[in-house]
Amino acid sequence: MSDYQVLNTRAPRVDGPAKATGQAKYTDDFKIPGMLYASILQSPVAHARILHIDASKARKLTGVKAVVTAREAGLIKYGVSPARYDETLFAHDKVRYVGDEIAAVAASDQDIAQEALSLIKVDYEELPAVFDMFEAMKEGAPQIHDEFPGNMNAEVHQEFGDTEAALRSCDLVVDHTFINKRQDAAFIEPHSCLAVFDHSGRLTLYTSTQVPHYVMRTVAMTLQIPVGNVRVIKPYVGGGFGPKCEATPLEMSCGLLSKVTGQPVKMTYSREQVFLHSRARHQFYAEMSLGVMKDGTMVALKNKAVLDGGAYTSFGIATVYYSGSLLGGPYKLKTMKYDGYRVYTNKPACGAQRGHGGVAHRACFEQLIDMTAEKLGIDPIDMRLKNIMTTGDITVNELDMSSLGMKECIEAIRSGSDWNNKKGKLPKGKGIGMACGFFVSGAGYPIYRSDTYHSTVVIKLSEDGGVANVMTGSAEIGQGSDTTMAMIAAETLGIKLKDVQVHSGDTDYSVDLGAYSSRQTLMTGHATKEAAEQVKSQIASHLSEELNVPVSSITFADGIVKFDGGPGNFEKLRSSYIKEHRGWMDPPTGEYLTFREAARMAYLKAGTIVGTGKYKPPRLGGSYKGAAVGTSPAYGCSAQIVEVTVDLETGQITIDRMTDAHDCGLAINRTSVEGQMQGSLSMGLGECLFEEVKFDSRGRVLNPSLGEYKIPTALDMPKVKSIIVESSEPNGPYGAKEVGEGAIMPTIPAILNAIYDATGVRVNELPATSERLFMALKDKSEAV
Amino acid sequence: MxxxxxxxxxxxxxxxxxxxxxxxxxxxxxxxxxxxxxxxxxxxxxxxxxxxxxxxxxxxxxxxxxxxxxxxxxxxxxLAEDGKLHPLQQAFVDKGAIQCGFCTPGMILSAKALLDEKPNPSELEIRTAISGNLCRCTGYQKIVEAIGEAAEVVRMREES
Amino acid sequence: MLLPKFDYHEPATLEDALRLLSEMGGNARIVAGGTDLLVRMKLKVEKPSHLISLRKIPRINVIIQRENHGVSIGAAVTAGELSTNELIMERFTPIGLAAARLGAPGIRNRATIGGNLVNARPAADLSPACMVLNASLKLKRSKNEREVPVNDFFRGPGETLIEPNEMLVSIFVETPPPWSGGAYIKLGSRKTLEISMVNVAVLLTLQSQNGPIVDAKIALGAVAPTPVRAFAAEEFLIGRQPSAKLFSEAGAIGVGMCEPITDHRGTMEYRCLMIETLTSRALNQAYQDAMTWKPLPV
Structure with missing residues (x-):
């Protein structure tokens, strides 16, 4: 299919055997001599002034090595975006949600650490609390942060063209409102960190994170350690999906406790603490109007968002921008207006989660398109095709679709699902629905303002020439980035995949912003490719000199080197290699010079062969306020068709089949691409049908467990037909772009559109539980 | 005590x-x-x-x-014998059934218990056997495929 | 998730276990599968100072067929075993079906019928199934024992007739007459790993393959503080000729028996509506099962 040796294949993951045998080490699997166990004291009340903290009893408990509070930790503010640093490691004046961190202890075992927490006495003066975002916006609502009156954490107002005028000129304007529920990422590995502060003043954190780089910077800042003395190592990570994208109180507490005690300190969140830490998907309220012409041409979109942010900002500013900016495509609009509000409430802070900021609004928009198409009597697919953007189009908010296989995706699912024979022809209770979506391949700008490279990569060859070591700070969190980088390195160097070793997730290896915004394939991929090219060119030039042949005659592929396409004359290199490695088990053989021999020769001439690569995007996007959020060097896109059966007597929904097409540019690893597609659908299905973090009237999470917070099981997921669509992305390494997040965009609206097709009921509040759907069905039948 | x-x-x-x-x-x-x-x-x-x-x-x-x-x-x-992956482990690697890997050990062992009792399971039996093993990464499809493939390998191995 | 400290006892005989239980009274809990008790201990809802394990006690985990007239199920028989036991599935169908819907396989391999009954959660799977089969529970203490009908056993959420020094040792179920059939339906949000929003167990006995209904038992879970029998609906069915229409009328009557609550799993209103639907469905299924009744191969 392609000319590549390694890319575009179904190569097994490089970490597969380690994970299949239990040898892969995750943070909580580490144990080192002298290690202490830590635990965090969290607020039992949602909003209160802290009058007094007495930790004296806890300090006296045998086995307790340290207790730290705001007094020891200091009051340095941190957060995700420097524009909104609104957290301190420990609460000092107020607690703002059930779970707010107050103190941490380190003890010789976990039982003692737990007991010590129970001995810390905190006097609170309870304050009125607010848990609903609309209530929080009202005058007279309890104020959560003095600096943000009206609990208004962030506001966005953007308009492209005159939207009101455009709406007035339309033949038809359709409105829709939609509300989702707070989600939890429900990765299976709870956060864990092991901190080692050594005698030279260096802090090493082994931690379950998506972003070693940002953790390093935040921890250095809050603990007042020179950033060069903080090293963050990410062992294997058991899933992230967004909430592991920022430094946590767990990481900072472990670091501080290790610094204070001089001993290694480990802490792992309980599942309940994962829910309390949250930083997962917000609750979004969406209000939209779409204006169209009679023939189905989309003209204007008006979009309003209200986000329940919880008690702190976390990623929230980016989130509230994304809810607007990611609706600019993949349809041609003439005007668009967006008003977004992120509101503080006395609940755990929300942050980024797969499809950051875009998922709920996409769900509203794609339902709105179906509603409009129905009124116009147009097939939902035809309606979309009429307005679809193609490669080279620029959205109304100036996002550049440098490649876009959206149309190809739609056509692929139309035939792949047999849509034409099903739509409108299914019996009552059965339905079919579709939707589209797109997402960034890496945020165009880092979280903090900087000219930093987004990725650098070092490739170092082993002295025998046989192994290329790829060293990167990027984060393998399960998505397969190590395998992707190994494949890009192998392809570029012209060696076999097995001869590449990836060393990743360590801030000492290179700079990399980490695993978020679906950025690593494109950005780390570029840096890997450049580093490999540098290595290759060094070898080529040494070869050219040694063998007296022009560089242009030398090619590398599949572990061998050719000269003008032939074996050339390399006898002296081979005999010297064999002489140097007498008695070794694998002398080079065959009619061609091997990469190994060539690399050894280069080493003998120049010392260790090292190549470096780097990447940062060019300046992207418009110049309006907030133009940076939503920019990316490239956009992946996706279209899905879902078929459902609704039990009309109970409201229970069964997803029968899903057909998904995704344009990921060149699919570096076809198996991994399908894995991302299927995993995205599963998360979307869960959010659509089951998932909701619920609170009682005092702000306590009612369902902080994987028994009561329901993610899909193997019996809830249907068979998915995954179709890979490959455009060629000019800004991606080998034409590659994202798949990890774009693929979740269409899932919820496709399910909801299918439910509507099956029942005639529009679900405008998630999750679409059997009760919600049944009651809506009942209301509808009573209304008739 | x-x-x-x-x-x-x-x-x-x-x-x-x-x-x-x-x-x-x-x-x-x-x-x-x-x-x-x-x-x-x-x-x-x-x-x-x-x-x-x-x-x-x-x-x-x-x-x-x-x-x-x-x-x-x-x-x-x-599970691996003499340094050689068990057919379930091999199939999980080959079919892309592993992503973050955190559910993998439990998933493989649930599958092993199934195959020990039912060497030729249906897709529904496979899905039921792993229904208490949550995976947030894969959507289960490649896991189900891997278990089906491993079942075949184990059966063939036992026949020969 | 740490367990609080406790002393662990592993008596080798039932007598020893009962003696320990009477010595420790309210400070001890019996542990069998532990899938419910250990969770509550980790959540600090329960803090017993002693756990008495059943694992060494002979024959407490076996199913014994009593010559044609019934079956005695040891309290430590697991849900997994019940759901794969042919006799249970064939003749005591609601128990088999309910056991198959309890938790997920890893839980079913540990969770026991005794634990599921004694814990007395309103949404428990096996309680309504045992109720429609009129199971009788053998409760033992050091000096004596008594038999209690399961239909009288439950008193409230987590509360039963059992005394602190008593142990549930076995469950006896009489074999339903010929032309009996059973069903169990559970409504949750996921397809598995669920705690019921509503569950229904039914046992229906026909006079003959085509004959009228001679006996009907309906029990509902998660609709009141304890699982309840829908007596009015049962009486309504007896003597009548089975039909879909009849079953749907019985479902409507069944709702009258319940006082479901509104909680985060579902509202009272929806639960009531579902009782009607699920009762009627379960009756239809039990009827299909009854019509295909066959003598067991000898």
Whole structure:
């Protein structure tokens, strides 16, 4: 299919055997001599002034090595975006949600650490609390942060063209409102960190994170350690999906406790603490109007968002921008207006989660398109095709679709699902629905303002020439980035995949912003490719000199080197290699010079062969306020068709089949691409049908467990037909772009559109539980 | 107060002193250094801690170590033989059934318990057997495919 | 998730276990599968100072067929075993079906019928199934024993007739007459790993393959503080000729028996509506099962 040796294949993951045998080490699997166990004291009340903290009893408990509070930790503010640093490691004046961190202890075992927490006495003066975002916006609502009156954490107002005028000129304007529920990422590995502060003043954190780089910077800042003395190592990570994208109180507490005690300190969140830490998907309220012409041409979109942010900002500013900016495509609009509000409430802070900021609004928009198409009597697919953007189009908010296989995706699912024979022809209770979506391949700008490279990569060859070591700070969190980088390195160097070793997730290896915004394939991929090219060119030039042949005659592929396409004359290199490695088990053989021999020769001439690569995007996007959020060097896109059966007597929904097409540019690893597609659908299905973090009237999470917070099981997921669509992305390494997040965009609206097709009921509040759907069905039948 | 238990783990006889309130999961991870068994929730909701206890897949977070006295336990570390991956492990690697890998040990052991009882399972039987093992990464499809393929390999191996 | 400290006892005989239980009274809990008790201990809802394990006690985990007239199920028989036992599935169908819907496989391999009954959660799977089969529970203490009908056993959420020094040792179920059939339906949000929003167990006995209904038992879970029998609906069915219409009328009557609550799993209103639907469905299924009744192969 392609000319590549390694890319575009179904190569097994490089970490597969380690994970299949239990040898892969995750943070909580580490144990080192002298290690202490830590635990965090969290607020039992949602909003209160802290009058007094007495930790004296806890300090006296045998086995307790340290207790730290705001007094020891200091009051340095941190957060995700420097524009909104609104957290301190420990609460000092107020607690703002059930779970707010107050103190941490380190003890010789976990039982003692737990007991010590129970001995810390905190006097609170309870304050009125607010848990609903609309209530929080009202005058007279309890104020959560003095600096943000009206609990208004962030506001966005953007308009492209005159939207009101455009709406007035339309033949038809359709409105829709939609509300989702707070989600939890429900990765299976709870956060864990092991901190080692050594005698030279260096802090090493082994931690379950998506972003070693940002953790390093935040921890250095809050603990007042020179950033060069903080090293963050990410062992294997058991899933992230967004909430592991920022430094946590767990990481900072472990670091501080290790610094204070001089001993290694480990802490792992309980599942309940994962829910309390949250930083997962917000609750979004969406209000939209779409204006169209009679023939189905989309003209204007008006979009309003209200986000329940919880008690702190976390990623929230980016989130509230994304809810607007990611609706600019993949349809041609003439005007668009967006008003977004992120509101503080006395609940755990929300942050980024797969499809950051875009998922709920996409769900509203794609339902709105179906509603409009129905009124116009147009097939939902035809309606979309009429307005679809193609490669080279620029959205109304100036996002550049440098490649876009959206149309190809739609056509692929139309035939792949047999849509034409099903739509409108299914019996009552059965339905079919579709939707589209797109997402960034890496945020165009880092979280903090900087000219930093987004990725650098070092490739170092082993002295025998046989192994290329790829060293990167990027984060393998399960998505397969190590395998992707190994494949890009192998392809570029012209060696076999097995001869590449990836060393990743360590801030000492290179700079990399980490695993978020679906950025690593494109950005780390570029840096890997450049580093490999540098290595290759060094070898080529040494070869050219040694063998007296022009560089242009030398090619590398599949572990061998050719000269003008032939074996050339390399006898002296081979005999010297064999002489140097007498008695070794694998002398080079065959009619061609091997990469190994060539690399050894280069080493003998120049010392260790090292190549470096780097990447940062060019300046992207418009110049309006907030133009940076939503920019990316490239956009992946996706279209899905879902078929459902609704039990009309109970409201229970069964997803029968899903057909998904995704344009990921060149699919570096076809198996991994399908894995991302299927995993995205599963998360979307869960959010659509089951998932909701619920609170009682005092702000306590009612369902902080994987028994009561329901993610899909193997019996809830249907068979998915995954179709890979490959455009060629000019800004991606080998034409590659994202798949990890774009693929979740269409899932919820496709399910909801299918439910509507099956029942005639529009679900405008998630999750679409059997009760919600049944009651809506009942209301509808009573209304008739 | 500690109690002495004697049990077989991955074919090896072990004698150890354990506290009564220690779970089998804690015993395996902390005392035996068998960290392939994962702690995901502690409440029997996620299946990451699945091991095979006397032939049955169980959540080791809800078994007391003292309750395993006299039992035979298989953890993920005991599945590969002579350094060669078990067909289930091989199929999980080959079919892309692994992403973050945190559910993988439990998932493979639930599948192993299934294949030991039903060498030729239907897709529904496979999905049911792993229905207590939550995976947030894969959407289960490649896991189901891998188990189906491994079943075939095991059957062929036993026929020959 | 740490367990609080406790002393663990592993008596080798039932007598020893009962003696320990009477010595420790309210400070001890019996542990069998532990899938419910250990969770509650980790959540600090329960803090017993002693756990008495059943694992060494002979024959407490076996199913014994009593010559044609019934079956005795040891309290420590697991849900997994019940759901795969052919006799249970064939003749005591609601128990088999309910056991198959309890938790997920890893839980079913540990959770026991005794634990599921004694814990007395309103949404428990096996309680309504045992109720429609008129199971009788053998409760033992050091000096004596008594038999209690399961239909009288439950008193409230987590509360039963059992005394602190008593142990449930076995469950006896009489074999339903020929032309009996059973069903169990559970409504949750996921397809598995669920706690019921509503569950229904039914046992229906026909006079003959085509004959009228001679006996009907309906029990509902998660609709009141304890699982309840829908007596009015049962009486309504007896003597009548089975039909879909009849079953749907019985479902409507069944709702009258319930006082479901609104909680985060579902509202009272929806639960009531579902009782009607699920009762009627379960009756239809039990009827199909009854019509295909066959003598067991000898």
């Amino acid at each position: 500690k109690r002495i238990i004697k049990l077989t783990i991955n074919g090896k006889t072990i004698e150890a002193a354990v506290s009564s309130n220690q779970t089998l999961l804690q015993f395996l991870r902390e005392d035996m250094d068998l960290t392939g068994t994962k702690h995901g929730c502690g409440l029997g909701d996620c299946g990451a801690c699945t091991v095979i206890l006397d032939g049955k897949a169980v959540n080791s977070c809800l078994v007391l170590a003292v309750q395993a006295d006299g039992s035979e336990i298989l953890t993920i570390e005991g």
